[in-house]
Amino acid sequence: MAQVVAHSAEIAALDSAVITVSFESAYWAGVWLRETGSSFPFLVDPERAAYRAYGLQASALRSWSPRTLWYYLRAAWDGREQLGKRGDPHQLGGDFVIDRQGIVRLAQPSADPLDRPSVEQILAALRDCPP
Amino acid sequence: MKIQQNYPAPDVALTTLTGESAALSTFWRERRATLVIFLRHLA
Numbered sequence: 502m503a504q505v506v507a508h509s510a511e512i513a514a515l516d517s518a519v520i521t522v523s524f525e526s527a528y529w530a531g532v533w534l535r536e537t538g539s540s541f542p543f544l545v546d547p548e549r550a551a552y553r554a555y556g557l558q559a560s561a562l563r564s565w566s567p568r569t570l571w572y573y574l575r576a577a578w579d580g581r582e583q584l585g586k587r588g589d590p591h592q593l594g595g596d597f598v599i600d601r602q603g604i605v606r607l608a609q610p611s612a613d614p615l616d617r618p619s620v621e622q623i624l625a626a627l628r629d630c631p632p
Numbered sequence: 633m634k635i636q637q638n639y640p641a642p643d644v645a646l647t648t649l650t651g652e653s654a655a656l657s658t659f660w661r662e663r664r665a666t667l668v669i670f671l672r673h674l675a
Contacts, residue, residue: 502669516664520656523671527649534649541669544646544654551656554642556633557670564672594670599641599660606665608635614672623667630665 504620506539517627518542524549524592552592556610559591563613572615598623600630 505512505519512519519541523530527545534543546552596618598607607626609618618626635641643657660666 502671505667505669512667517666518659518663519667519669520659521669521671522646525671525673527647527651530649542659543649544656545649546644546646551642551644551646552670554633554644555668555670556635590673592672594672596670597635597641597668599656599666599668601661601664603641603643603657603660605635605637605639605641608637610635611672627665627667632664 502537502539505623506541508620508624509541511624512627515624515627516632517630520544522546522551524552524589549592555595555597557593557595558610559589560593561591563593564591566613569614596623598626598630602631606630 509519520543521539521541522544524546526547530543530545593611593614595610596607597605597609600606606629607618607623609616611617641656641660643655645653645655648654656668
């Protein structure tokens with residue numbers, strides 16, 4: 502998310518937008534927005550209808566893989582701020598680029614919590630969309 | 633349901649933080665492209 506925020510001007514220059522979706526309540530979404538400073542439009546999906554429609558699974562096994570545990574250990578060691586445990590930690594996310602006609606141009610459901618496309622992949626997908 | 637590239641995106645109605653219903657298509661129709669980021673838990 503931080504890298505997407507850092508490239509928000511470039512994304513806007515491509516006549517593209519970013520929206521964030523969460524299954525958490527509007528209350529926790531507001532808290533998260535204040536804590537992260539994200540200015541992207543935010544939608545809530547407490548029933549996880551969109552998560553299911555986009556094939557995004559919940560998996561304890563994949564959420565707590567050795568790679569993920571190592572990431573959190575390093576974050577704690579580095580003193581990076583943790584926002585605390587909230588909600589269902591097993592629900593995985595994903596990233597999708599959709600063009601004006603509603604066609605998926607990039608589909609990356611996360612295989613684990615750290616599995617996200619690079620900002621370069623995202624920008625490339627945005628550039629590939631017809632004007 | 634596996635979402636594949638070059639296929640239609642599911643259009644789902646979600647809720648804004650002000651409680652209004654908003655279909656995903658209302659975002660992608662307005663621009664060349666929309667990046668939809670589905671978050672994990674908010675921590």
